[in-house]
Amino acid sequence: xxxxxSLGDVLERLYxxxxxxxxxxxxxxxxxxxxxxxxxxxxxxxxLETIGENAGHIRQGLARLKGAKPx
Numbered sequence: 001x002x003x004x005x006s007l008g009d010v011l012e013r014l015y016x017x018x019x020x021x022x023x024x025x026x027x028x029x030x031x032x033x034x035x036x037x038x039x040x041x042x043x044x045x046x047x048l049e050t051i052g053e054n055a056g057h058i059r060q061g062l063a064r065l066k067g068a069k070p071x
Contacts, residue, residue, distance in 0.1 A: 007065065008062060008065045008066045011058075011061075011062055011065065012062055015055070015058050015059065015062060018051065018055065018058070019055065022048060022051050022052070022055070025044060025047075025048060026048060028044075029041050029044045029045060029048070032044070
């Protein structure tokens with residue numbers, strides 16, 4: 001039986017995937033920094049900062065799409 005997914009549901013799953021990937025990359029970054037690969041760690045932290053900033057906008061957009069107040 002095929003079920004339909006709303007745009008909000010699909011975007012919510014993409015957002016959850018983004019958060020999971022962010023957490024996984026942070027774990028790898030911490031490991032790299034422990035191995036004294038500090039330049040790489042710094043570069044990845046910069047990218048993670050962008051992901052974090054965008055997560056707030058995505059969360060607010062999802063809330064609007066679903067008709068709720070943003071967190």
